[in-house]
Structure formats: C-alpha cells, structure tokens
Amino acid sequence: MDRYKKYSTYLKDMYGEKVYKIPVNLPLTCPNRDGQVADGGCTFCGDVATGFESLENTIDVKSQLVMNIERMMKRYKAKKYIAYFQNFTNTYMPLDEFKTAVEEACIEDVVEICISSRPDCIHDAYLDILDEISKTYGVNISVELGLQSMKHDTLEKINRGHSLAEFIDAVRRIKSYDFKVGVHLILNLPWDDKSDIIETAKVMAALDIDLIKIHSLYILRNTIMGQQFESEEFTVESVDAYVDKVVEFIRYTQPKVAFQRLLGRAPKEETLFCNWDMSWWKIHDMIEERLETLDASQGDKCDYLGGKAVKKFV
Numbered sequence: 001m002d003r004y005k006k007y008s009t010y011l012k013d014m015y016g017e018k019v020y021k022i023p024v025n026l027p028l029t030c031p032n033r034d035g036q037v038a039d040g041g042c043t044f045c046g047d048v049a050t051g052f053e054s055l056e057n058t059i060d061v062k063s064q065l066v067m068n069i070e071r072m073m074k075r076y077k078a079k080k081y082i083a084y085f086q087n088f089t090n091t092y093m094p095l096d097e098f099k100t101a102v103e104e105a106c107i108e109d110v111v112e113i114c115i116s117s118r119p120d121c122i123h124d125a126y127l128d129i130l131d132e133i134s135k136t137y138g139v140n141i142s143v144e145l146g147l148q149s150m151k152h153d154t155l156e157k158i159n160r161g162h163s164l165a166e167f168i169d170a171v172r173r174i175k176s177y178d179f180k181v182g183v184h185l186i187l188n189l190p191w192d193d194k195s196d197i198i199e200t201a202k203v204m205a206a207l208d209i210d211l212i213k214i215h216s217l218y219i220l221r222n223t224i225m226g227q228q229f230e231s232e233e234f235t236v237e238s239v240d241a242y243v244d245k246v247v248e249f250i251r252y253t254q255p256k257v258a259f260q261r262l263l264g265r266a267p268k269e270e271t272l273f274c275n276w277d278m279s280w281w282k283i284h285d286m287i288e289e290r291l292e293t294l295d296a297s298q299g300d301k302c303d304y305l306g307g308k309a310v311k312k313f314v
C-alpha cells in the first residue's frame with residue numbers, strides 16, 4: 001500500500017495509462033531577475049533555472065517535443081505526454097508569443113499543457129488564452145507555481161519578490177478555471193522550522209492545491225545562496241530533520257493531493273550542497289520507512305478544515 005499519493009498514480013487514474021512530462025525550454029527570463037520586480041533573482045536560482053534535462057531554447061517548441069518524445073518512446077514506450085513549460089517564468093512574455101508557444105505544443109499525443117510560473121505573473125489574460133487552447137485542442141491545463149516558503153520573512157531572505165498574498169491571489173484566479181494547480185516548496189530552508197512546515201501543509205489544503213512538488217534545498221555554485229553558504233551565514237539541517245518534516249507535511253496534506261517529488265535533485269558538479277551527499281533514492285527510502293514505522297499516511301492528520309470545532313453539533 002502506498003502511504004502517499006504518487007504523481008504517477010494520479011496520472012494513471014486520470015488518463016488510464018502512463019503519461020510522461022516532456023520539458024519545453026523557452027528563451028525567457030524572469031521579472032525577479034531582469035529588474036521588473038528585483039535584480040538577481042531568488043538567492044538560490046542558477047542561470048539555467050530548473051531545467052537540467054531541457055533542450056536548447058533556440059529549438060522551436062514542436063521540435064523540442066518531437067525530439068524528447070522520440071527519446072521517451074524508446075526508453076519507456078510511452079504514448080501520452082504532458083508538455084511542460086518548465087524554465088524560468090513561462091507567463092512572462094507578450095500575450096501573442098505565449099499563445100503561439102502553447103499552441104505549438106498541442107501536437108498529437110500531448111494530453112496536457114503544464115505552465116510553470118511565479119505567483120505575481122498570473123494574470124487573467126494568460127488564463128483566458130489557456131482556457132481557449134484547452135477547449136480548442138482538447139488538452140487539460142495545469143499551472144505550477146513556485147512558492148518555496150509560506151513565511152514572508154523567509155520569502156524576503158531568499159529574495160522571492162512576492163509574498164503569500166500574491167500566491168493566494170494566483171491560486172484563486174487559476175482555480176476559477178477548470179485547471180489544476182501545483183506548488184513547489186522547499187521544506188528545509190534554514191529559516192523554516194517544523195511548525196512552519198505543518199502550517200504550510202494546512203494552507204495548501206485550505207487552498208485546495210492539487211499537486212505538490214517538494215524540494216530539498218540544493219545550493220548551486222555561483223549563486224547568492226552559494227556565497228552565503230560558503231561564508232557560513234546559515235547551515236542546512238540534518239537529513240533526519242528533513243525526513244521528519246516531509247513525513248509531517250504528508251500527514252497534514254489532503255489525501256487527494258498528488259506528490260510529484262519529495263526531494264530536489266541537481267548535478268553534483270554544479271552544487272555546493274545537495275541531499276547530504278546521499279543518493280536521492282536512499283533519502284526517499286528513509287521517508288517511506290519513517291511513514292511505515294509510524295503507521296502514518298497522507299492525510300491522517302488532515303482533520304482541521306470545515307469547521308472542526310463545531311463538528312460535534314452537526
């Protein structure tokens with residue numbers, strides 16, 4: 001029995017077979033890097049943002065998908081795909097370019113478009129375009145938002161350039177369409193303790209988030225966070241403390257939510273710190289073992305919504 005809902009299970013339930021996410025890399029930046037919101041970006045953000053597996057952004061959208069699908073088909077015999085606009089902020093571009101890029105991704109066997117963005121880059125005009133494309137091409141839409149931390153002082157420390165309010169606004173706007181919302185969180189930022197992580201899980205449940213991607217903090221070379229780490233401005237807590245936080249987070253999360261990931265991953269040569277120099281699957285096993293030992297599972301502490309204090313009267 002799975003003690004938490006895996007993304008692969010969620011996709012299989014939704015589409016009736018295995019579905020693979022194919023990264024699409026557009027020549028973009030981010031308003032938190034180019035001076036619109038701030039300069040330099042989030043303190044942990046590297047030059048290539050998150051897409052270590054992406055193809056060059058000079059290749060057009062359709063060709064990127066076709067090339068990657070060929071690779072996937074050979075490796076996994078997959079038949080359905082999600083076009084994943086992954087790098088930087090994929091709604092930070094003129095509306096007509098956004099529409100063209102997303103339409104180019106609506107090729108045969110692509111069943112879903114996933115747009116990764118920032119909370120302050122969610123505007124109804126972009127959501128309207130996605131809604132129109134969804135109806136025209138018969139594709140589902142999901143939007144992934146980076147939040148990383150729910151605490152405003154941590155968001156300031158990592159120079160996110162937005163607070164929780166923008167995140168809530170973005171989620172409400174996306175949810176007003178028939179789209180799924182995914183959230184990226186780093187559970188071991190040095191300023192967020194276990195009680196903060198529990199509160200984060202509760203807020204995700206209250207906002208009815210559909211998908212969660214948990215990252216463990218990895219620290220890239222040549223980043224502001226990398227400099228802070230080298231000059232010992234902060235330390236990273238133990239792997240055991242991380243496992244503990246992830247387990248509590250899972251327990252406070254609604255059963256319907258799918259976890260896309262429980263750890264971050266990055267090429268070793270590009271990092272100053274990544275997963276305590278352990279393999280990601282070893283930490284993954286530790287999380288599963290901890291859930292097993294506690295006889296705990298997703299949502300077994302999710303009893304706090306819907307007027308808990310008056311439930312005895314109804």
Ligand code: SF4
Binds near residue numbers: 030
């Ligand atoms: S929002 Fe994303 S792309 Fe922009 S600076 Fe932060 S991590 Fe980098």
